[in-house]
Amino acid sequence: MKQSIESTNGFESYTEAVNWVTGLVAEKGMRPGLKRMEWLMKKLGHPERRLKFIHVAGTNGKGSTCAFLTNVLLRNGYDVGTFTSPYMTKFTDRLRYNGKDIEEEQLLALANEIKPLAEELARTELGHPTMFEVTTTIAILYFAKVVFPDYVVWEVGMGGRLDSTNVVLPVISIITNIGHDHKEFLGETLEEIAAEKAGIIKPGVPVVTTVEQPEALAVIERISAKHHSSLYRLGQEFSYEPISAELHRHIFTFESPFRRMKELQISLNGHHQFKNASAALMAIEVLRQYQALIIEEEDLYSALKDTFWPGRLELAGEQPQLLLDGAHNPEGAASLANALTTLYSYDRLHIMLGMISGKEHEAYLRQLVPLAHTLIITEPDFHKKYAAADLAYTAQEIVRELGSEVEIRVERDWRKAMEALQQMTGPGQLALVTGTLYLISDVRARLGGQAQNEKGW
Template structure:
């Protein structure tokens, strides 16, 4: 392969006239699908001078809770004076949400410039037997270039996209690995059993690099223990090396006690809703304590607390309207639905009636999801996200009706394929003492959230 000089790359626009064109090019690569494997990533790293070797990563994998854990880590590190890069997916409002520095999106001009640099390399690789890099691979490389050549953070909070072992983020060697949990998601790609899924996520474990996990299922934890032992990596598991105890709960604040191997916190709190956020915060706290112990991270207790309380993660048990009360939650698999149901059964979201709107991708386990949700709802509005892989709302309604005898309930069921009309219907039905919930794929949550807050459509970037 021939390559252009840096000066040539900087002055050529490579068909990318502006930021919108750059995002259109990147998201257009979704046509190449999900293709696990690291050969394209490794080649791009080699051709770009290995930007990944210049950075300190906290690598976060797991079925649920990755984003919230990343949000906690980012806020606490920034609060304590560390410049922090964050790479997460999918985004909620805008493509640039994926790549952040100190909680702020990558500037559009930086994304455009780096895209122009990267596009010729992507096209060269596309012409080889390796085939075109995917949308997620290109997004990952853009993040690495931004952090390693533009913003230079002290730490990068680095979320996997799918699985771990063959995920494009796994070209890095982190200072710390985190596996939040393992559940039933992406099993069509990662494996038929939770053990197989766990083995894929454990693929982020590197030689001698500490690992933190909230995994609780014994057979799943055994897989992670085995992987950590094989790599001589210290493992910190919730319930063994660290634990938490809830103290109090209200909308926008949950207090808890935390105990770890190096110290304890008697009075910690988070601003995110749901019991599961205490688990995510506990994992993040263990991560910070390991970095304090082994990487000389300097943390002040009041700044740690301030970081946890101020951390935000859109679309997860997020109350976006008070009159009527509208709660958004991106639960899209059985474990996410169980977590949502647990929150709805608690005191925080008391209501007269529950009106529930959902839209799904066709690749998910809807039966497991619905078994947790159906017993709670008075009205169920089935809609469709504005994405190619959407689940047909009519067939979802058939599944719902088949599960009603088992659930022992008879909610009102409405099929409205247009999500904006479905949202209007949901809001109209929700009285002052009721609660409206929008749940399902994050693509739906993104559209609904952007529409409700800004009255505009979200960017699309599947």
């Protein structure tokens, strides 16, 4: 079911509305906390209470897990809202209903509804809402007042405990993994980061996790017990067994307390996708048992097989062979390196990468430098971009330490870097674009013939 919200006085165009929302990134910055979201929800009559959320947190794998969940629910006849971040090409693609982006006129109308509230909030001691708070509020209003999905697959933006998305009470929570990312906000140790991720755990709401580090898992276990939340852990309450892994064809067996499923197939590449698919499967199984979710096995199998998520080991070209992967932290780089050495065949590997500030650049580069023949270091078009010269210096130090022969080039303009990458990649060789998803989204837009894509966190 879908309803229309008419735009009133305020922004006159979609572009004007999006520019206001995204402009808040630089203007208001990032201010983790829930008080502004709680204020907004109260003013709006608590629209979040009308929806069933599947809340997904984790350092890596959130987007793929959300994609698996969305596809399985859709294939089984449910109406599904999906909220993910960041968006890959256009602001509307982070906010989807039944696989389709929110319509521009609906986003315009919702931005016009929220703007007066944002201005009112700005006059209080809480201050103006941030870009992500406004976007999250738009998402909640869209799902609760316009499209009315049966379930909302709800991805955390950063962390969990103080993330804007944590204003909801979900029917199930998922924590995919714990790694070193956003340390300036989430903490220096795995235990500290785990505590932030586990902040999405609510009293009595079941939790699924694929976290494996003992110290991080212990934190999730403690918080789940405190909230009397049933906890389903990879390797304990559920497990998977890989059978084979070929390009676009990974086959595995999944086992839960409720049943065993054989010969499941996924097309997303990389051994880490076994975990992401298993997290989604365990969540589906819990909802089947305790929320009366109706899932047909044939539809589940076909949905897993057909699931696609952009920018994750995505083959974007074949002549030359071009791969896109948004690995942007050490754990993501490790998964990417594993895939490069086990799934792909090539004579030479040419890597183009760009990062934003605040990341573990040295640990990230240590995963990829030993595999590269050429490293083209560039910068994304983003306000928090990390200087290519500084990233190249770190890479050169690693090359000297390892005694490897890697050609390192610096090209700050990512468009020129892309041209150089394509020109140098010959038959039998592999070109890889990796690093921040902001760079991946720019490259995807260019390959798709778009002059420019929208930006936002």
